[in-house]
Amino acid sequence: MTALPKVPGVIEGQTLKGDLEVSVDVCIIGSGPGGASAALAFAAAGKRVLVVEEGGYFTKTRFRMREDEAYTNLYQDGGQRTTKDLAISIYQGKAVGGGSVINWTTCFRLPEHVLEHWAHKHQARGFTHNDIVPHYERIEKRLSITKVDEASVNPNNRLLLDGCRALDLEVDTINRNVLGCAQTGACGLGCPIDAKQSMLVSLLPDAMDRGATVLSRCRVDRLHFKGDKVSHLSGVLLGATGREPTGATIEVKADRFILSAGAIGSPGILLRSKAPDPSGMTGRRSFLHPVSICAGLFPEPVHGYHGAPQSVASHHFAERGGKDVGFFLEAAPVSPGLVSTAVPGYGKAHRAVMKMLPFVGGHIAITIDGFHDDVPGGTVELDPRGRPLLNYTAAPRTLAAMRAGHKTLAKLQLEMGAKEVHTLHQPLRVVRSQKDIAALDDAPYGPGEVFMASAHQMGGCMMSDDPNKGVVRSEDLRHHAVTNLHILDGSVFPTSLGVNPQETIYGIMGLIAARLAA
Amino acid sequence: MDRRTFVKRGLLGGGLLALVGGGALFLRRGAYTLQPPEPLKVLDETTFCVLVAAARRIALADDALALRLARDVDEALTYGNPVAAQDFVKVLYLLENGLLGLFFRLSPALFTEMSPADQDRALNAWRDSRITLLKGAYHGLRRLVLGAYYTNLRRAKETGYPGPLFDKPAPPAIVETEPLSPPYVVQPPVEVVAPAAPDEKTAPGEAPAKGTP
Ligand SMILES: Cc1cc2nc3c(=O)[nH]c(=O)nc-3n(C[C@H](O)[C@H](O)[C@H](O)COP(=O)(O)OP(=O)(O)OC[C@H]3O[C@@H](n4cnc5c(N)ncnc54)[C@H](O)[C@@H]3O)c2cc1C
DSSP, X not given: OBOOOOOSEEEEGGXXXXXXXXXXEEEEEOOSHHHHHHHHHHHHTTOOEEXXXXXXXXXXXXXXXXXXXXXXXXXXXXXXXXXXXXXXXXXXXXXXXXXXXXXXXXXXXXXXXXXXXXXXXXXXXXXXXXXXXXXXXXXXXXXXEEEOOGGGXXXXXXXXXXXXXXXXXXXXXXXXXXXXXXXXXXXXXXXXXXXXXXXXXXXXXXXXXXXXXXXXXXXXXXXXXXXXXXXXXXXXXXXXXXXXXXXXXXXXXXEEEEEOXXXXXHHHHHXXXXXXXXXXXXXXXXXXXXXXXXXXXXXXXXXXTSSOSOOEEEOTTSOOOTTOOOEEEEEOOOOHHHHHHHSXXXXXXXXXXXXXXXXXXXXXXXXXXSSSTTOOOBEEEEOTTSOEEEEOOOXXXXXXXXXXXXXXXXXXXXXXXXXXXXXXXXXXXXXXXXXXXHHGGGOOOSTTTBOEEESOOEESSOBOSSTTTOSBOTTTOBBSSOTTEEEOSGGGOSSOOSSOSHHHHHHHHHHHHHHHHO | OOHXXXXXXXXXXXXXXXXXXXXXXXXXXXXXXXXXXXXXSSOOHHHHHHHHHHHHHHSOOOHHHHHHHHHHHHHHHTTSOHHHHHHHHHHHHHHHOHHHHHHHTSOOOOGGGSOHHHHHHHHHHHHTOSOHHHHHHHHHHHHHHHHXXXXXXXXXXXXXXXXXXXXXXXXXXXXXXSOSSOOOOOOXXXXXXXXXXXXXXXXXXXXXXXXXX
């Protein structure tokens, strides 16, 4: 066994030889928004912090706005992750910085009513909106989260803005975490100029400047328990491409372990470790904000692959009342690789749509799952090799919201002059008129019958102050049965959020990390 | 397809999937003489040839391009979940499988030996199948091939996509035991202050002071 070099900064796992044994005050698993928030708080409090991250240390010299490089390097499963039934494409980050490296920079504070719902329905009462506010303010300063000026929205987002206004829907420009954005449109491929204030260029460097070490290409296999504590974790180091272990192993002992491997990743590690699970909720209530998409073909070029991918949103339908699942509207980047996998069909028909790419406007309806008893979310399981796999079947009410989202977007795109709107159904649905919109009432929404995707994974280790209902308690996100294990990432949410998740993660995890480090 | 036929075929299909999963292949073998441009990593020579045949139809690829796409999919699979990659190999055996074809397409022909029109019919049979697994397999195959086609910058430009907003030099090739990036240089911690207001006119590369190497 050799010791890990005691240096703050990033150590790339693939460069190390021999098995490692490490002892620190705090070990954090995962370096996305949750893990980075924890790393900074503990490092600032003078703790010896080690962050272990499966993804690679990719920096701006390797971000060339190329889809062929980005998906394999920066996404879970090389961008091929899906739900168990293959019906929903799951986009999730895997890199130093986690999903923040490839996300689309949209920032929202959590709506207060969601926190109230968690308190009443899920007994998560450990913090209030007012507790989080200073942490929102801090992160908004640090990540330069500012409102987009209407003049700078790209034509794709402009269609959404003007379309909502034409239909009298509430709409506004959003906040983004960028500084000196050059409008490359490549947020999803890693920012080529570090304008995006991802964890890679913000909280992780802040933590490293205060002594934290980040070990990349280190996959945590399992946690080991002694009594009611985690005694150590074990894992393997991976080669630079992350595909194969190098053969070197690692064992980390720490006083405290912070699990921040993301929704899907965190419950996966707990299941693999056979962690105590008194509530039986580990891996349950996983939510996706499943997305339905309309691709409108416009008479003028939209060039939806350039410019900030998201700068406008409408929450007009977020709370539809009664039993209806809500949804919100945003734009999506029209990158050729991404679009090619979403457009149905193949051969000539597929090529004909792809040839229209510069004229395509891409808009999405993001459904808000988890607020109704009959929308219970999915379950994280382990596949035969022990990798996490999400078993998620969209509930009928969620599918109804996706249909309503399609109809709204189709109407909006036609209103804005689209010659035709593709809803990405199989068999193909092309909407050219109000009559075609009405016909969407008969469109199928079964697995494989319409393209569905998710970039917002949440839940799987939900918080509740009732140990029979949640995996962690809310006041400090501590595991109910493991006293030195806290979970700080998007997996602790008892429902989806109804807004893009990153700022909520910074806010809540910043608050809890500050409490723990105090 | 009525419900009874569906159930009958579905059960049979499920049985065959199980057989393929268990390794017993009811497979008349084809010629499979195509040479992959590089040694294969996930596929074998049979499934490589099936994928080449599928890529011809899915991406309208000529022979050379179909070989390239099949090789690129083979490479992409090494980044995916290993269990899913093995399932994909089984899917390609299924597509080729004559016995399964007999039940689903009413034709015992091997996929690699079919006419292009029949290959389309075989793909469409999966596309339109009421068995979720086959529908999923159809989409998986389609997406891997089309993804390999359109994530390539040169081919993406066929759509009218002009490419990235500016060029960046290619970084050094990734070597399994070498660092991916220059080391992070630790700086004396400063109190986090409010960043300057973003300047819309900032030129690429001039952005923030604290960045990555
Ligand atoms: C394409 C895309 C666009 C998005 N756009 C937006 C947006 O505009 N606005 C917004 O708010 N949100 C957006 N999101 C979502 C947002 O980025 C995520 O919600 C957020 O990153 C989740 O943070 P997290 O800390 O919970 O987990 P993650 O960011 O997923 O980080 C978890 C980390 O843990 C690592 N890990 C997992 N398992 C292990 C293991 N066994 N060992 C070691 N490390 C492990 C992973 O590699 C990963 O880096 C987007 C996401 C994607 C993919």
